[in-house]
Amino acid sequence: MAESNTDTKSSNQMWGGRFASGPDAIMEEINASIGFDKKLFAQDIRGSIAHATMLAHQGIISAEDKDKIVHGLNTILSEIESGNFEFSRRLEDIHMNIEARLATLIGPAAGRLHTARSRNDQVALDFRLWVKEELEKTEKMLTGLIAAFLDRAEEHAESVMPGFTHLQTAQPVTFGHHCMAYVEMFGRDRSRVRHAIEHLDESPIGAAALAGTGYPIDRHMTAKALGFREPTRNSIDTVSDRDFAIEFLAIAAITGMHLSRLAEEIVIWSTPQFGFVRLSDAFSTGSSIMPQKKNPDAAELVRAKTGRINGSLIALLTIMKGLPLAYSKDMQEDKEQVFDAAESLELAIAAMTGMVRDMTVNTARMKAAAGSGFSTATDLADWLVREAGLPFRDAHHVTGRAVALAESKGCDLAELPLADLQAIHPDITDKVYDVLTVEASVASRKSFGGTAPSEVRKQIAFWRARN
Numbered sequence: 152m153a154e155s156n157t158d159t160k161s162s163n164q165m166w167g168g169r170f171a172s173g174p175d176a177i178m179e180e181i182n183a184s185i186g187f188d189k190k191l192f193a194q195d196i197r198g199s200i201a202h203a204t205m206l207a208h209q210g211i212i213s214a215e216d217k218d219k220i221v222h223g224l225n226t227i228l229s230e231i232e233s234g235n236f237e238f239s240r241r242l243e244d245i246h247m248n249i250e251a252r253l254a255t256l257i258g259p260a261a262g263r264l265h266t267a268r269s270r271n272d273q274v275a276l277d278f279r280l281w282v283k284e285e286l287e288k289t290e291k292m293l294t295g296l297i298a299a300f301l302d303r304a305e306e307h308a309e310s311v312m313p314g315f316t317h318l319q320t321a322q323p324v325t326f327g328h329h330c331m332a333y334v335e336m337f338g339r340d341r342s343r344v345r346h347a348i349e350h351l352d353e354s355p356i357g358a359a360a361l362a363g364t365g366y367p368i369d370r371h372m373t374a375k376a377l378g379f380r381e382p383t384r385n386s387i388d389t390v391s392d393r394d395f396a397i398e399f400l401a402i403a404a405i406t407g408m409h410l411s412r413l414a415e416e417i418v419i420w421s422t423p424q425f426g427f428v429r430l431s432d433a434f435s436t437g438s439s440i441m442p443q444k445k446n447p448d449a450a451e452l453v454r455a456k457t458g459r460i461n462g463s464l465i466a467l468l469t470i471m472k473g474l475p476l477a478y479s480k481d482m483q484e485d486k487e488q489v490f491d492a493a494e495s496l497e498l499a500i501a502a503m504t505g506m507v508r509d510m511t512v513n514t515a516r517m518k519a520a521a522g523s524g525f526s527t528a529t530d531l532a533d534w535l536v537r538e539a540g541l542p543f544r545d546a547h548h549v550t551g552r553a554v555a556l557a558e559s560k561g562c563d564l565a566e567l568p569l570a571d572l573q574a575i576h577p578d579i580t581d582k583v584y585d586v587l588t589v590e591a592s593v594a595s596r597k598s599f600g601g602t603a604p605s606e607v608r609k610q611i612a613f614w615r616a617r618n
Contacts, residue, residue: 182480183240187487191245192231194280196224198273199249201376202356203264211267211366216260223257224249245277246270267366268359271390271478275355278486280377282399285493286348292500293341293406297334297618299507304330305611309604311589312427312517313526320524323589326517328602331610333413338614340406347402351395354379358389361477391477393467396489400464403496407457410499414454417506421447425520429511434502449502456495463488521589525554525564530586530595539578549576563587 200221207217227249230236242248254261307326314324354374357364363386370382383389420427434449467488470481528550535546552575557564565587572579585591597603600610 179240182243184244184483184486185238185240185242185248187490188245188274188277189238189248190486190490191274191277191281192249193228194277194284195245195249195273196228198276198280198356198377199264200224201373202268204376205369205372206263206266206366208372209367209369211368212263216263219257219260220253220264223253223261226256227252244270244274246273267364267368268356269361269390271360272355272358272386275358275390275392276377278393278489279351279355279395282395282489283348283351285489286344286351286399286402289402289406289493289496289500290341290344290348292497292504293337293344294618296500296504296507297337297341297614299504300330300334300337301611301614301618303327303507303512304334304607307512307514308607308611309593310512310514310517311521311593313521313523314602320520320526322529323521323526323592324596324602325593325604325607326512326514327604327607327611331607331614333409334610334614336409336412337406340402340409343402343405347395347398350398352380353383354381355383355389355392357382358386361387361390387477391474391479391482393471393482393485396485397464397467397471399489400460400467400492403460403492404457404464407460407496407499410503411454411457413503414450417450417510418447418454421445421450426513426516427520428513430506431509431511433509434506449506453499453502456499459495460492463492518589522563522565525557527564527587527589527592528554530592531564531583533595534583534586535576535579538580538582539576541576541578 203212203217203220203224206212207214212220227236230252236252238248239251242251250261250264253264304327307330308328310326311323312326312329313320314322314329354370354377356373356377357368357370374380374382383392417428417430419425421430430445430447430449435445435447467485470484474481531553532543532546532550535541535549536543539546541549553564553567553572556571556575557567560567565584569579569581572583586595594603597606600606
């Protein structure tokens with residue numbers, strides 16, 4: 152007896168104090184997914200109701216059993232939504248938790264629900280429904296973010312600011328034009344979301360474990376009932392496919408990258424050194440020691456969320472990359488990655504939409520900065536091409552000499568005396584000063600998609616029509 156106790160104690164120490172029962176406890180811990188897949192309860196119940204309805208329609212189960220099943224499932228739905236449902240780790244996952252409760256509620260009829268299906272196609276259905284709903288939610292949120300940018304762009308179609316390359320002053324643009332750059336980015340993200348919805352719009356239920364079923368089911372009926380375009384066309388691929396989840400994560404990662412770039416600009420713009428924008432107290436925090444600080448924490452956290460989303464994408468790609476067909480238990484690890492990324496993306500889009508609508512734009516500071524760094528140098532070169540007939544490369548060289556002279560004198564190009572400019576090239580006239588202001592520079596960029604206020608307004612009208 153003493154020897155047995157010693158062996159048990161040794162075994163428990165080997166397995167670790169958390170697993171008091173030894174290997175069985177470890178298996179339960181690693182195998183159970185109810186801690187996270189309970190999030191799929193509504194989709195699981197919805198799929199089961201559609202499946203039971205189809206089974207009855209096809210004469211596979213009786214109408215009486217179908218009615219009991221549907222009533223029981225709706226009761227369970229109410230219990231879960233009201234917080235009165237007790238989830239059990241012993242029952243592993245959301246499917247078995249619901250099925251066990253259904254058996255308690257309606258008796259033997261519950262056992263007929265699993266006819267002509269497997270947990271493999273059941274979880275594929277639940278997860279696909281969840282991702283589809285999340286993509287639809289993301290589409291709406293991106294539409295709201297685009298609308299916020301369109302409003303700011305319209306408000307600032309003529310507000311001049313410096314445009315940057317390499318984070319160095321390049322050419323003057325308008326803040327409205329800069330806002331419209333993000334409209335294009337998030338518009339592409341929304342387009343990817345719409346394509347992803349189209350790609351996954353196929354119903355997995357009826358593929359069963361991997362080979363389909365011998366029962367005379369109607370997969371088109373369940374597909375229609377669940378809002379899918381059609382059923383999937385290969386049962387092996389159906390239960391082993393997680394492309395829809397990976398595509399969601401890829402879209403989330405790209406969208407997160409765009410949000411992070413915007414967040415970085417807000418962080419930079421809100422510094423005292425730039426002072427282009429000011430965030431309200433709603434999206435800022437103070438310092439515990441420096442009373443003057445107003446930190447753009449919301450933007451910084453949006454920037455950080457991108458790392459989590461990227462990690463989720465890489466994790467799921469790594470999980471799936473070595474799996475043979477068809478289903479493997481590894482695929483249980485797909486959901487937490489998607490759930491976490493979805494939560495991060497929702498929060499980031501919501502926070503950024505709020506910041507865009509809420510921030511105060513310092514147009515005077517932007518305009519003053521727009522003329523720094525000889526930002527109208529390209530306008531001088533273009534003037535020399537148009538008015539003096541110089542090849543652009545020669546005009547570029549002449550302009551470079553003018554910039555060097557202005558830099559040595561500590562003044563802007565527009566402040567150089569005409570005599571100094573003519574000493575560099577004799578064909579320069581006083582008309583050159585008409586193009587050396589930031590307002591003139593911006594107004595001249597009338598090419599399609601350019602920064603001229605008239606062009607910015609055209610693009611705003613285009614996006615308002617499609618948003």
